[in-house]
Amino acid sequence: MVATQKFVISTKGQGDAKDITEKVAAAVSASNARSGTATVFVIGSTAGITTIEFEPGAIADLNRVLERLAPRDADYQHHLRWGDDNGSSHVRAALLGPSVTVPFVDGALTLGAWQQLMLLELDTRPRRREVVVQIVGE
Amino acid sequence: MVATQKFVISTKGQGDAKDITEKVAAAVSASNARSGTATVFVIGSTAGITTIEFEPGAIADLNRVLERLAPRDADYQHHLRWGDDNGSSHVRAALLGPSVTVPFVDGALTLGAWQQLMLLELDTRPRRREVVVQIVGE
Amino acid sequence: MVATQKFVISTKGQGDAKDITEKVAAAVSASNARSGTATVFVIGSTAGITTIEFEPGAIADLNRVLERLAPRDADYQHHLRWGDDNGSSHVRAALLGPSVTVPFVDGALTLGAWQQLMLLELDTRPRRREVVVQIVGE
Numbered sequence: 001m002v003a004t005q006k007f008v009i010s011t012k013g014q015g016d017a018k019d020i021t022e023k024v025a026a027a028v029s030a031s032n033a034r035s036g037t038a039t040v041f042v043i044g045s046t047a048g049i050t051t052i053e054f055e056p057g058a059i060a061d062l063n064r065v066l067e068r069l070a071p072r073d074a075d076y077q078h079h080l081r082w083g084d085d086n087g088s089s090h091v092r093a094a095l096l097g098p099s100v101t102v103p104f105v106d107g108a109l110t111l112g113a114w115q116q117l118m119l120l121e122l123d124t125r126p127r128r129r130e131v132v133v134q135i136v137g138e
Numbered sequence: 139m140v141a142t143q144k145f146v147i148s149t150k151g152q153g154d155a156k157d158i159t160e161k162v163a164a165a166v167s168a169s170n171a172r173s174g175t176a177t178v179f180v181i182g183s184t185a186g187i188t189t190i191e192f193e194p195g196a197i198a199d200l201n202r203v204l205e206r207l208a209p210r211d212a213d214y215q216h217h218l219r220w221g222d223d224n225g226s227s228h229v230r231a232a233l234l235g236p237s238v239t240v241p242f243v244d245g246a247l248t249l250g251a252w253q254q255l256m257l258l259e260l261d262t263r264p265r266r267r268e269v270v271v272q273i274v275g276e
Numbered sequence: 277m278v279a280t281q282k283f284v285i286s287t288k289g290q291g292d293a294k295d296i297t298e299k300v301a302a303a304v305s306a307s308n309a310r311s312g313t314a315t316v317f318v319i320g321s322t323a324g325i326t327t328i329e330f331e332p333g334a335i336a337d338l339n340r341v342l343e344r345l346a347p348r349d350a351d352y353q354h355h356l357r358w359g360d361d362n363g364s365s366h367v368r369a370a371l372l373g374p375s376v377t378v379p380f381v382d383g384a385l386t387l388g389a390w391q392q393l394m395l396l397e398l399d400t401r402p403r404r405r406e407v408v409v410q411i412v413g414e
Contacts, residue, residue: 002173002276004243035278037315037377037410039175039239044250045191050370053321057353058366065346065367070203077195090196091203094188094234096370098253101175101239101315101377103410105280110408115321115374132248134175134241136274136412138278140311140414142381177313177377182388183329208341215333228334229341232326232372236391239313239377270386272313272379274412 003031005133011047011121014072014089015063018119019054020131021111027133028104036137038109041099043130046089046123048096054116062120066092072124089122096120104137141169141273148266149185149259152210152227153201156257157192158269159249165271166242174275176247179237181268184227184261186234192254200258204230210262227260234258242275279307279411286404287323287397290348290365291339294395295330296407297387303409304380312413314385317375319406322365322399324372330392338396342368348400365398372396380413 005027009018020040028038042049052058069092076087100117103110111117121127143165147156158178166176180187190196207230214225238255241248249255259265281303285294296316304314318325328334345368352363376393379386387393397403 004173004241035280035410037175037313037412039241041239041241041248043248043253045189045196045253051321051374052370053354053366055354055357057355057357058321058363058370060353061346061363062367062370065371069207069345070199077198078191078193079195081193081195087196087199090191091200094190094196094200094256095203097235097238097373098189099239100373101317101375103280103315103317103408105408105410110317110319110410112320115319118370132241132243134173134243134248136175142311142379175313177379179377179379179386181386181391183327183334183391207345208337215336216329216331217333219331219333225334225337228329229338232328232334232338232394233341235373235376236327237377270379270381272311272381272386274313 003135007131009129011127013126014122014124016121017059019116020119021116024117024133025109031135033135033137034107035105037101037103039099039101039134041132042119046086046093047129048093048120049100050096050118051115052118053114086124092122143271146268151264152260152262154259155197157254158257159254162255162271163247169273171273171275172245173243175239175241177237177239177272179270180257184224184231185267186231186258187238188234188256189253190256191252192256224262230260281409284406289402290398290400292397293335295392296395297392300393300409301385307411309411309413310383311381313377313379315375315377315410317408318395322362322369323405324369324396325376326372326394327391328394329390330394362400368398
């Protein structure tokens with residue numbers, strides 16, 4: 001069986017991290033599937049999904065490395081095209097990726113105790129993010 | 139149900155980007171599934187799959203960051219082994235990843251309007267790439 | 277149908293790479309599914325899963341780039357929180373990602389000849405890693 005859940009989450013701009021573990025777990029519960037996969041996918045090309053120990057230190061560390069990798073205030077060819085200022089967002093999002101697929105067994109996601117699902121906003125302005133949780137299971 | 143589609147795409151070497159969104163959407167249509175996931179997987183260890191706003195500026199920006207991260211002309215231990223010159227390709231591909239799984243609902247991929255599926259060639263020479271689209275749905 | 281396989285693998289600490297292709301292929305065989313996807317997911321937030329040409333040179337090259345990206349001995353805010361020393365591990369793991377989904381067709385993973393599934397230990401100490409292989413197919 002396939003079940004689709006969507007939720008919306010508002011972010012404050014680049015570096016804002018949201019723990020979406022509970023929402024994904026709720027989507028799995030609502031599907032009544034016992035075993036399968038939950039594909040967590042963020043719509044848009046300037047945000048990313050990954051797992052992390054969701055505490056402010058680790059998130060700040062990740063953001064600092066991303067800033068060094070693709071600095072917000074550097075020159076980007078993307079800016080020339082649209083007058084945008086979010087070239088750093090596009091590069092970071094392409095590297096981080098828009099989705100993670102997580103198994104679930106007996107109705108529970110197989111995450112570690114210190115491993116949460118995170119949506120990381122990479123755009124330079126606040127955004128309203130739509131996340132699709134696609135459950136395939138039985 | 140499961141449906142497998144494959145397609146081949148020729149690339150011009152490192153940094154050549156291909157928008158494969160249409161091919162993946164066609165694979166979903168051909169499967170007749172209405173809802174599920176499409177796993178887009180490139181065979182080989184020197185190419186990557188991700189999503190991006192597919193315009194030349196953003197792609198050039200991403201390539202420039204990858205070049206800084208794993209410069210093509212640096213020394214790589216991989217070169218010592220095979221006499222290859224594509225150590226940078228292997229590092230970039232391992233970081234970018236070989237696949238993205240995208241949900242589809244009512245027969246349509248849940249991509250954003252400015253979010254395309256991209257195959258990024260990372261090898262140092264032109265390649266003929268085989269991409270598997272594995273559709274699991276109903 | 278859905279089939280879950282788990283295996284445990286011991287690692288020696290940061291940079292230790294394990295070729296898990298055989299274990300994942302065995303899980304696919306054991307499921308008796310002919311076609312579908314295998315989602316390979318490592319439990320925990322300080323390890324990663326990706327594909328690579330599994331030879332010591334390419335692995336050393338990847339580890340060197342990760343060390344430059346998030347140096348082990350740099351200062352991390354994560355360290356302040358727990359007295360941990362593995363801030364570099366969390367950053368690297370969030371970037372690499374905890375899972376890869378690989379299609380299989382006629383009972384065989386669609387990997388390239390020089391493309392292996394790798395678990396990369398990123399923590400600063402030896403760990404016992406639990407990997408979930410979730411097979412969805414028919």
